[in-house]
Amino acid sequence: MAPSSTPGKNQVFIGTFIHAKCLGELEYLHNTAVCVDASGTIVAIEPNCNQQKAVETLYARLGWSLDNVAITVARHELQFFFPGFIDTHVHASQYPNVGVFGKSTLLDWLNKYTFPMEASLSSLSKARRVYTRCIRRTLANGTTTAAYYATIDVKATNLLADLCYSMGQRAFIGRVCMDRLGPEYYLDESPDHAIAATRATVEHIRRIDSNFELVSPIITPRFAPACSSEMLTRLSELQKQTQLPMQTHISENDNEIKLVAELFPDGKSYADVYDTHGILNEKMILAHAVHLTEEEADLVAERKAKIAHCPCSNSALTSGVARVRWLLEKGIQVGLGTDMSGGYSPSILDAARQATIVSNHLIAPGGQLSCASQEERDKAKLSIEEVLYLATKGGAQVLGLADKIGTFEVGMQWDAQLIDLGRVPDDVAEDDYAIHGNLDIFGWETWDERIAKWVFNGDDRNTKKVWVRGRLVHE
Structure with a gap:
C-alpha cells in the first residue's frame, strides 16, 4: 500500500510490546500503552493501561486532546508490537x-x-x-x-x-x-x-x-x-x-x-x-x-x-x-x-x-x-x-542509531511492526490456515514458545502493520 501518516496527530498504541533491551533477554510488556508524539518519538510508556484509562488519565498528563490522538489497539492476545x-x-x-x-x-x-x-x-x-x-x-x-x-x-x-x-x-x-x-x-x-x-x-x-x-x-x-x-x-x-x-x-x-x-x-x-x-x-x-x-x-x-x-x-x-x-x-x-x-x-x-x-x-x-x-x-x-x-x-x-531505534523506550523513535500470530480455531470447520501463513498457534503455548514459533515459522503474512518514525508505511 502507499505510505500514509497522521500529520500533526499524536498516537497511542495499546497491547503487548516485546523487545530485546540486552543480548539474550526479551522483555514482555503486557497491557501497556505507548504514547508517540507527532514527531514520531515515544514520550510515555504506561503499564496496566487500557484505552479507557488512557483517555481518562494519560492524555491529560501529556496535555493531549482527545480529538488529536490516533489509537491503535492490538485486536487480540496473539498480536504484539515489536521493534522494526x-x-x-x-x-x-x-x-x-x-x-x-x-x-x-x-x-x-x-x-x-x-x-x-x-x-x-x-x-x-x-x-x-x-x-x-x-x-x-x-x-x-x-x-x-x-x-x-x-x-x-x-x-x-x-x-x-x-x-x-x-x-x-x-x-x-x-x-x-x-x-x-x-x-x-x-x-x-x-x-x-x-x-x-x-x-x-x-x-x-x-x-x-x-x-x-x-x-x-x-x-x-x-x-x-x-x-x-x-x-x-x-x-x-x-x-x-x-x-x-x-x-x-x-x-x-x-x-x-x-x-x-x-x-x-x-x-x-x-x-x-x-x-x-x-x-x-x-x-x-x-x-x-x-x-x-x-x-x-x-x-x-x-x-x-x-x-x-x-x-x-x-x-x-x-x-x-x-x-x-x-x-x-x-x-x-x-x-x-x-x-x-x-x-x-x-x-x-x-x-x-x-x-x-x-x-x-x-x-x-x-x-x-x-x-x-x-x-x-x-x-x-x-x-x-x-x-x-x-x-x-x-x-x-x-548503524550508529542505538540512541534512536531498536527498543521501546521513552525518547526513542517509533520504528515498529504489529505482529499477528493468529490462532488455530477450536472449530475445525472454521479453520482457514491461509490467513496466518505458515504459523500455527494453538493457544496453550507460553510466550517464549510463541516467539520461538514465530522466528522459525513466521513470515511477512504475520506482519500486519509497519511504522517508521510514527508514520504508517506498510499495512
Missing part, C-alpha cells in the same frame, strides 16, 4: 537475482550475475521497478531500516534515495565505488571520478533530507579487490571530511582473501589493508567477516568497526560460517544482513532464523566441526533471544 527490523547489509541493485546462484562461488557469481544486473540499472525505468519492489518487499517483512548498496550510476543511486524517502523507509544509500576487478563497462574511470560521483549523491540526499534524519548517504567501496590503493585512500579522506558512515565487505570467501593478498602484497591481512588505508574505524560496517583471524578480529575490535552478519548468503554462496559469539566476546558490535542477492530472502526474521541454525554447525578456526570441542560448539550457539537482539538493537548499534 534493521538490515545492516543489502544490495538493492541485486534484488532481481534473489535465489539465482548457479553453481558459482563469490567471484564467479559477481561476474556472471551481479555486475551485469547492476550495470543494467543505468536504465532508470528498470531501476525504478527494481528498487520499488525491493523497498516494498523489505517493508512488508518488517524492515524499517536498511543499509543499501546501489550501483556506480549516480542517477540510479539517487533514485533509490528518493524512493526510500517517499516510501518512508529509513535508509543508508551507498553509491558503489570500484575502479578495478569488474568488467570494463562497469568501473569508475578513476578515483577522482568516484569521489566526484559520491559527492554528487551526498549532495542529492542532502537536498531531500538536509539532516539525514530518514535517508543518509554512506560511503561504499565495494571491497578491497575492486578498489585501487589510491581509491581506498581517497575514500578515507572523504569519510574523514564528511564524518559519514562507511560500508564494505571483508573475508567472505577464501579465494577473495587470496586475491587481496596478491593485490595488496604489503598488507599483513585483509583487515590490515583497510586499516593502513584509514578506513577501519568506528564508522565502518564490515559485511561477512567469515574468515577473520584472531589478529584481524582484535584489530577490528580496537578500531571499533562493526560487523554485518549475513548467514543466508554465507551458506548460499558456500562462503562459510561467521563466528558471531567469538566476535561479540571481543566487544565487536554485530547486526544481521540479508545480503540480497547473495542471500535469497528479503526477511531479517529469516536472517535471524538462519543465524541460529548456522551457529549450531560452527566449525573451529581453520578446521571442520569435529575440530571443535562439544563445549566450544555449545557456546557458539545463538539463542532466539540473542538473534532477535541482533535483528533490532544490535543492528541499531552497527
Whole structure:
C-alpha cells in the first residue's frame, strides 16, 4: 500500500510490546500503552493501561486532546508490537537475482550475475521497478531500516534515495565505488571520478533530507579487490571530511582473501589493508567477516568497526560460517544482513532464523566441526533471544542509531511492526490456515514458545502493520 501518516496527530498504541533491551533477554510488556508524539518519538510508556484509562488519565498528563490522538489497539492476545527490523547489509541493485546462484562461488557469481544486473540499472525505468519492489518487499517483512548498496550510476543511486524517502523507509544509500576487478563497462574511470560521483549523491540526499534524519548517504567501496590503493585512500579522506558512515565487505570467501593478498602484497591481512588505508574505524560496517583471524578480529575490535552478519548468503554462496559469539566476546558490535542477492530472502526474521541454525554447525578456526570441542560448539550457539537482539538493537548499534531505534523506550523513535500470530480455531470447520501463513498457534503455548514459533515459522503474512518514525508505511 502507499505510505500514509497522521500529520500533526499524536498516537497511542495499546497491547503487548516485546523487545530485546540486552543480548539474550526479551522483555514482555503486557497491557501497556505507548504514547508517540507527532514527531514520531515515544514520550510515555504506561503499564496496566487500557484505552479507557488512557483517555481518562494519560492524555491529560501529556496535555493531549482527545480529538488529536490516533489509537491503535492490538485486536487480540496473539498480536504484539515489536521493534522494526534493521538490515545492516543489502544490495538493492541485486534484488532481481534473489535465489539465482548457479553453481558459482563469490567471484564467479559477481561476474556472471551481479555486475551485469547492476550495470543494467543505468536504465532508470528498470531501476525504478527494481528498487520499488525491493523497498516494498523489505517493508512488508518488517524492515524499517536498511543499509543499501546501489550501483556506480549516480542517477540510479539517487533514485533509490528518493524512493526510500517517499516510501518512508529509513535508509543508508551507498553509491558503489570500484575502479578495478569488474568488467570494463562497469568501473569508475578513476578515483577522482568516484569521489566526484559520491559527492554528487551526498549532495542529492542532502537536498531531500538536509539532516539525514530518514535517508543518509554512506560511503561504499565495494571491497578491497575492486578498489585501487589510491581509491581506498581517497575514500578515507572523504569519510574523514564528511564524518559519514562507511560500508564494505571483508573475508567472505577464501579465494577473495587470496586475491587481496596478491593485490595488496604489503598488507599483513585483509583487515590490515583497510586499516593502513584509514578506513577501519568506528564508522565502518564490515559485511561477512567469515574468515577473520584472531589478529584481524582484535584489530577490528580496537578500531571499533562493526560487523554485518549475513548467514543466508554465507551458506548460499558456500562462503562459510561467521563466528558471531567469538566476535561479540571481543566487544565487536554485530547486526544481521540479508545480503540480497547473495542471500535469497528479503526477511531479517529469516536472517535471524538462519543465524541460529548456522551457529549450531560452527566449525573451529581453520578446521571442520569435529575440530571443535562439544563445549566450544555449545557456546557458539545463538539463542532466539540473542538473534532477535541482533535483528533490532544490535543492528541499531552497527548503524550508529542505538540512541534512536531498536527498543521501546521513552525518547526513542517509533520504528515498529504489529505482529499477528493468529490462532488455530477450536472449530475445525472454521479453520482457514491461509490467513496466518505458515504459523500455527494453538493457544496453550507460553510466550517464549510463541516467539520461538514465530522466528522459525513466521513470515511477512504475520506482519500486519509497519511504522517508521510514527508514520504508517506498510499495512
